[in-house]
Amino acid sequence: MNKSMNEVKNHFLGNSLEAMDYIELENRYGLSIYPKRNCVIVKGSGARVVDSTGREYIDCVGGHGVASVGHANQMVIDAIMEQVERLMVCSGTFYNDKRALLMEKLVGLAPSTIKRVYLCNSGAEAIEAAIKFARFSTGKKEFICASRGFHGRTMGALSATHNPTYKEEFQPLVPGFHFVPFNKIIELQTAVETHPDIAGIILEPVQGEGGVNIGNADYFKQVRELCFRKNILFIVDEVQTGFCRTGKMFGIEHFDVEPDMMCFAKAVGGGIPIGGVLCSDKIEMVPGKHGSTFGGNPLSCAAALGAIKFMQEQRLDVQAAEKGEFLLCKLNEISSPRIRDIRGMGLMIGIELKEKVKPVIEELLNRGILTLPSGTTVLRLLPPLVIEYKDLEIVINEIKDVLK
Numbered sequence: 242m243n244k245s246m247n248e249v250k251n252h253f254l255g256n257s258l259e260a261m262d263y264i265e266l267e268n269r270y271g272l273s274i275y276p277k278r279n280c281v282i283v284k285g286s287g288a289r290v291v292d293s294t295g296r297e298y299i300d301c302v303g304g305h306g307v308a309s310v311g312h313a314n315q316m317v318i319d320a321i322m323e324q325v326e327r328l329m330v331c332s333g334t335f336y337n338d339k340r341a342l343l344m345e346k347l348v349g350l351a352p353s354t355i356k357r358v359y360l361c362n363s364g365a366e367a368i369e370a371a372i373k374f375a376r377f378s379t380g381k382k383e384f385i386c387a388s389r390g391f392h393g394r395t396m397g398a399l400s401a402t403h404n405p406t407y408k409e410e411f412q413p414l415v416p417g418f419h420f421v422p423f424n425k426i427i428e429l430q431t432a433v434e435t436h437p438d439i440a441g442i443i444l445e446p447v448q449g450e451g452g453v454n455i456g457n458a459d460y461f462k463q464v465r466e467l468c469f470r471k472n473i474l475f476i477v478d479e480v481q482t483g484f485c486r487t488g489k490m491f492g493i494e495h496f497d498v499e500p501d502m503m504c505f506a507k508a509v510g511g512g513i514p515i516g517g518v519l520c521s522d523k524i525e526m527v528p529g530k531h532g533s534t535f536g537g538n539p540l541s542c543a544a545a546l547g548a549i550k551f552m553q554e555q556r557l558d559v560q561a562a563e564k565g566e567f568l569l570c571k572l573n574e575i576s577s578p579r580i581r582d583i584r585g586m587g588l589m590i591g592i593e594l595k596e597k598v599k600p601v602i603e604e605l606l607n608r609g610i611l612t613l614p615s616g617t618t619v620l621r622l623l624p625p626l627v628i629e630y631k632d633l634e635i636v637i638n639e640i641k642d643v644l645k
């Protein structure tokens with residue numbers, strides 16, 4: 242069916258198209274980038290979203306971990322509405338009230354070694370910036386990253402990402418990235434000895450895309466020590482783990498170590514795109530060497546101030562810790578020969594199956610639960626941290642039924 246622009250416009254005037262029409266339009270005009278599910282989401286509130294037919298779902302995808310404060314969060318809406326009418330654009334070459342306040346807030350939330358922040362628009366951009374800051378500040382060129390680590394899809398971030406299937410058609414990538422097994426200090430020490438030009442080590446506190454693999458506290462402490470000894474920057478990717486997801490404001494707080502750089506994005510904007518890099522005093526930059534037109538724009542800064550205020554007032558860190566414990570405990574009661582392992586930190590949960598996870602995700606979608614994969618065999622849950630216990634019970638029962 243070929244829809245004209247007029248027909249599409251009619252939608253905005255109130256004549257809604259059918260679900261199949263939107264699917265048809267996206268399939269025809271959108272570049273084929275994502276594996277799609279036949280569900281047209283049109284609105285959301287808290288941990289629930291609604292499709293174009295009016296059907297409601299419990300959202301354990303949360304925009305891939307973005308919707309921590311919940312869909313249509315009133316504090317974020319109010320902050321955005323107020324800012325929309327005042328100022329939406331302000332180049333980084335001028336000062337801005339909301340940007341200044343957000344910078345102060347972000348540095349105040351971070352571990353005490355963190356003194357400054359750079360603002361951009363996404364996770365991959367934050368990683369790109371961290372790579373440049375590390376090279377500029379150390380004069381060294383190479384990096385060590387972890388097997389199964391994921392840091393984004395742009396060329397630098399992709400170079401730091403492990404999964405070869407994401408990379409093979411896009412070579413040559415940025416040279417100088419080496420990979421070692423996650424949570425294994427001996428292999429990391431050997432890599433540092435073998436490569437004398439390491440500027441930084443980049444790790445996620447919990448590997449999200451790579452299978453919900455939880456970092457080991459002793460390992461992270463030893464990495465910190467190694468970085469001190471070898472004059473290497475310790476760069477932590479908090480894009481998925483940051484802003485209360487794991488039960489603390491930042492995932493790294495579980496390990497009691499202080500990184501030199503922390504990359505963040507996703508949840509901080511309450512749904513509005515914003516990312517950044519929190520930096521210690523070891524990071525030096527000079528004007529003219531990096532930048533981003535939209536980075537630190539007043540609208541995203543206002544949204545982030547609203548989202549963080551909500552996180553702090555509602556103690557979303559505590560909520561994530563308690564709800565995560567409840568979910569893990571209940572999931573562990575499921576007796577199914579199809580489950581290999583269940584693991585998680587806060588509301589970042591992975592259920593590793595002994596089979597491919599895709600059919601399970603499809604079946605849960607049919608039952609009104611949105612979930613996502615992590616690799617090919619792990620069912621991942623990243624619900625808004627405001628999810629209610631009664632919705633968590635529904636999720637648990639449906640997963641139990643599907644895996645029985």
Ligand SMILES: Cc1ncc(COP(=O)(O)O)c(C=O)c1O
Pocket residue numbers: 305363364365366368391392393394445449450478479480481482506507
């Ligand atoms: C740990 C981690 N780093 C970086 C990224 C890239 O973020 P973005 O998709 O905003 O570029 C992601 C995205 O899922 C991520 O999980």
